[in-house]
């Protein structure tokens with residue numbers, strides 16, 4: 001068992017998840033990463049492999065982490081599924097996968113980890129939403145899933161306050177990582193042209209806000225979704 005605070009970060013197979021894990025490690029957390037894929041970068045964290053669409057496997061992995069590492073004090077729900085296909089080509093399987101990874105798994109992980117936090121006297125959850133969750137995206141499965149993340153973050157912030165568990169989200173726009181790199185070029189170009197800061201975020205600029213929301217510096221924040229979007 002670790003004497004440090006334990007942080008679980010999902011999606012550490014991607015650059016943003018890896019940047020968040022590295023930042024939390026530098027803040028003194030004992031970091032656990034969870035992903036389908038191997039870690040994006042070699043870092044000072046333990047990796048657990050799990051498919052977030054498999055809820056029994058997710059439950060078993062969370063329990064395994066609790067047993068092997070200890071109770072989770074910080075949960076960062078960062079993993080997500082995004083596949084840029086047009087509305088007309090969208091299949092029921094894709095819709096289900098997007099909602100399974102981006103909403104169902106987030107909701108379930110929040111519930112299971114909140115039980116550990118409640119029993120330990122408190123904790124912090126940070127969910128990765130997106131500007132797409134604020135509306136206006138043509139990728140309707142992804143946009144609806146991220147609207148779900150914003151909604152559940154607000155509700156859980158209120159619901160879990162009495163257990164000393166704070167829940168907040170971050171809504172980035174274009175990041176120079178992962179999904180930001182596979183966006184259709186026209187969509188990417190539109191973001192770059194309309195973003196007042198005229199560039200994509202670096203993963204570290206999002207990880208900075210995760211570290212802030214995880215820390216006591218944000219002790220009066222819960223249920224909020226913070227826009228980190230270059231002014232969009």
Ligand SMILES: NC(=O)c1ccc[n+]([C@@H]2O[C@H](COP(=O)([O-])OP(=O)(O)OC[C@H]3O[C@@H](n4cnc5c(N)ncnc54)[C@H](O)[C@@H]3O)[C@@H](O)[C@H]2O)c1
Pocket residue numbers: 010011012013014015016017034035036037050051052053077078079080081101128129130131171172173174175176177178179180181
């Ligand atoms: N990159 C951007 O421009 C951008 C913008 C706004 C929000 N975001 C959000 O930031 C977060 C990280 O995105 P990213 O750009 O690093 O994406 P990414 O695709 O590089 O990383 C996402 C990670 O989630 C993992 N994942 C997906 N489905 C999974 C499953 N079923 N089980 C386990 N792991 C699974 C993937 O393996 C991957 O490693 C996401 O929540 C995304 O919605 C990204």
